[in-house]
Amino acid sequence: MHHGGTCHAGGDAGAGNDSAVTWEDRKTQKACLERYRVASAEIIAVFHEVAPDAIVEKASIDEAYLDVTSIVDVHLQASPLTLLTTYV
Numbered sequence: 001m002h003h004g005g006t007c008h009a010g011g012d013a014g015a016g017n018d019s020a021v022t023w024e025d026r027k028t029q030k031a032c033l034e035r036y037r038v039a040s041a042e043i044i045a046v047f048h049e050v051a052p053d054a055i056v057e058k059a060s061i062d063e064a065y066l067d068v069t070s071i072v073d074v075h076l077q078a079s080p081l082t083l084l085t086t087y088v
Helices: 023-028 034-050 069-078
Strands: 055-060 063-067
Touching (some): 034 055, 034 063
Antiparallel strands (some): 055 063
8 A cells, every 4th residue: 555654743754755754653643745746736737738728627636627628619610520419
């Protein structure tokens, strides 16, 4: 199981020095989320790079919504499709 590290008062043990964190620390200390924040920012940047016209809405540290409506509208206007109606 992966663990993001733990935070101690006055320091961030999860910022790259997990060897200083004991198992007992991991059971009692608050988890550090810095690595997840960095990864989240990197993923959001990829969304903006891959779909610059999309709206990216970050919902939480590990969740985002990507609205590609404007991109789809452009493609549909360029090449209209006959949409089928689906009944459930």
